[in-house]
Amino acid sequence: MKFSINLADLGTEIGATLKEASSSDLPISGIATLMRAGKHEVSFFTNGLYRDELAKTSAAAVILASKDERFCKVPKLVMENPYLGYAKTARLFNPPPCYPQGKHPTAWVSEEAIFDEASVSIGPQTVIEAGVKLGRNVVIGPGCVIGKGIKIGDNCQLIANVTLCTGTVLGQRVIIHPGAVIGSDGFGNANDAGKWVKVPQLGGVIIGDDVEIGANTTIDKGALEDTTIGEGVKLDNQIQIGHNVQIGEHTAIAGCVGIAGSTRIGRYCMIAGGVGIAGHLNISDYVHITGGSIVLQSIHEKGIYSSGTPLEQNRRWHRNYHRFKHLDEMAKRLQTLERRQ
Numbered sequence: 001m002k003f004s005i006n007l008a009d010l011g012t013e014i015g016a017t018l019k020e021a022s023s024s025d026l027p028i029s030g031i032a033t034l035m036r037a038g039k040h041e042v043s044f045f046t047n048g049l050y051r052d053e054l055a056k057t058s059a060a061a062v063i064l065a066s067k068d069e070r071f072c073k074v075p076k077l078v079m080e081n082p083y084l085g086y087a088k089t090a091r092l093f094n095p096p097p098c099y100p101q102g103k104h105p106t107a108w109v110s111e112e113a114i115f116d117e118a119s120v121s122i123g124p125q126t127v128i129e130a131g132v133k134l135g136r137n138v139v140i141g142p143g144c145v146i147g148k149g150i151k152i153g154d155n156c157q158l159i160a161n162v163t164l165c166t167g168t169v170l171g172q173r174v175i176i177h178p179g180a181v182i183g184s185d186g187f188g189n190a191n192d193a194g195k196w197v198k199v200p201q202l203g204g205v206i207i208g209d210d211v212e213i214g215a216n217t218t219i220d221k222g223a224l225e226d227t228t229i230g231e232g233v234k235l236d237n238q239i240q241i242g243h244n245v246q247i248g249e250h251t252a253i254a255g256c257v258g259i260a261g262s263t264r265i266g267r268y269c270m271i272a273g274g275v276g277i278a279g280h281l282n283i284s285d286y287v288h289i290t291g292g293s294i295v296l297q298s299i300h301e302k303g304i305y306s307s308g309t310p311l312e313q314n315r316r317w318h319r320n321y322h323r324f325k326h327l328d329e330m331a332k333r334l335q336t337l338e339r340r341q
Contacts, residue, residue, distance in 0.1 A: 003093055004029045007061055007075065010042065014088040016063060016077035023075040026060055031089050034059065042077065044086040063089065099123075099139050123160070135172065147183070153209070167204025167221050171231070174207055179216040182207070186220035186227075186243025186261060199223065201243060208232070214239065214255065223261075230267065248285065 008024035011017060018024060030041045034050055037043040037059035044063040045054045054062065054071050061075040063085040069076055079085050099121035103109055107126040115134035122128065123142035132146050135154035140146065143161040150164050153172035158164075162176045165183030176182070188199035203222025207229045213219070214237035219227060222244045229235075230249035240258045241247070248267035257271055260279030265271075269283060272291035277283075281295065286302035289295060293307040309317070 002029055003095075004040075005092065007042075007077075010089065010092070011077050013092060014063070014077070014079065014085045016079035016085050018061070018075065018077055019069070020061075020075040023061065026075075028060055030093050031086070032059070034062070042089060044082050044089075045072070046083045046086075104142075141178075165205075165221065167226075168207070169204065170207045171209035171211065173210050175212045177213065177215040177217075177237070180213050181218045182213070183221045184218060186223055188223050188243065188261075203227065203244065205229070208249070211235070217241075220245075220261075236273070242279065254291070 004027045005013070006024065007026045007028055008018055010028050027040055028042055032038070032041045032043055034043045034045065034053040034057040037057060039058065039060055041059055042061045042063060043057060043059040045068055051071055054068070055073060057074060059074055061077050062072050063077045063079065063082045064072060065080065065082055066078050069078060077085065101119065101121055102117050103122035104124040104126070106124040107122045107128070109122060109128040110130040110132070112130035113128045113132040113134070115138070116136055119136045120134050121139045123140055123144070125142055126140050126144045128140070128146045129148040131149035133151045135152055135156065137155045138152055139157040141158055141160040141162070144158050145163045147164055147166035147168070149166055150168050152170045153174065155172055156170050156174045158176045160178040162178065163181045168183040183205045185201040188201060189196040190199055201221050201223050203224055203226045205219050205221050205227045208231035210232045211229055213235045216237055217235050217239040219229065219241045220243040221227060225244055227241065227244055228246045230247055230251070232250040233247050234252040236253060236255040238256050239253055242259055242261035244262040245259050246264045248265060248269065250267060251265055251269040251271070253271040254273040256273055257275045257277070259265070259277045262279050263277055263281045263283070265283045266285035266287060268286050270288045272289060274292045275289050275295065277295040282298040282300070283295070284300050284302055287299050288304045290304065290306040293305065299305060
């Protein structure tokens with residue numbers, strides 16, 4: 001049966017104030033965009049670019065901040081953080097799926113693995129090697145590979161085709177999306193007269209509680225010490241994290257970021273998409289790095305940091321690039337002129 005909740009109770013659930021009491025008993029059965037929401041669906045508003053859609057919406061109510069109430073003609077669920085309200089509402093109408101308990105007949109599970117079959121779900125074509133310890137209510141989706149001796153905490157979920165290499169430890173409530181590889185060898189090679197000699201990677205990967213790791217993201221094991229991902233960290237898709245990297249609690253990193261080995265990133269940082277971070281750096285807590293930036297030196301103070309050249313017409317970019325190559329020469333000429341004055 002489809003879930004439904006009246007508007008007043010929905011406001012209570014998400015921590016919002018319903019401004020139109022006459023609509024309190026209206027049944028709500030879903031959430032949708034401003035333009036698509038119908039008379040029994042709510043929507044949300046956080047971006048001023050959609051103000052015209054807010055004015056035209058047919059939603060039963062809109063979750064928004066108090067400063068935007070005047071632009072909305074339908075009932076309002078007002079709260080300080082409407083995006084959080086959207087998240088809570090979406091979770092109400094989209095509860096996590098139920099998984100069959102026990103192991104699928106096509107899964108290969110070592111007799112030396114330790115888990116409670118009454119609470120764990122192990123999907124088809126999964127491999128679980130000797131010494132693995134699974135906590136309660138763990139879900140291992142199809143095609144996963146869990147290496148020897150790995151420990152997985154309670155309520156973790158590996159969606160599908162996830163590989164955990166030996167030396168990996170997961171805390172509780174960790175979610176890992178398809179194609180992620182955790183604990184593969186870091187990129188370590190020594191040069192011997194022009195030939196590369198592989199350096200054994202002896203560390204592991206430690207993942208804290210409530211971490212989420214996106215599809216096709218890779219996290220290398222440490223060379224000597226462990227690579228560590230702190231509690232509450234959120235990693236998007238297609239991120240590369242090198243060996244011995246340490247990421248502090250509740251940091252969020254968007255897609256296609258590359259972090260070279262032995263860099264330490266602080267707590268509550270936000271790193272936007274496409275950022276490249278060199279190795280052996282230290283980045284302070286509460287640092288926000290904007291998209292496409294290249295980080296080549298440590299950051300010791302919190303704040304917003306950017307680099308790179310914004311997009312512009314190709315002909316104009318070529319002219320500016322040509323001038324950029326002469327900046328040092330121009331600066332020296334300017335200094336000479338200033339000294340003459």
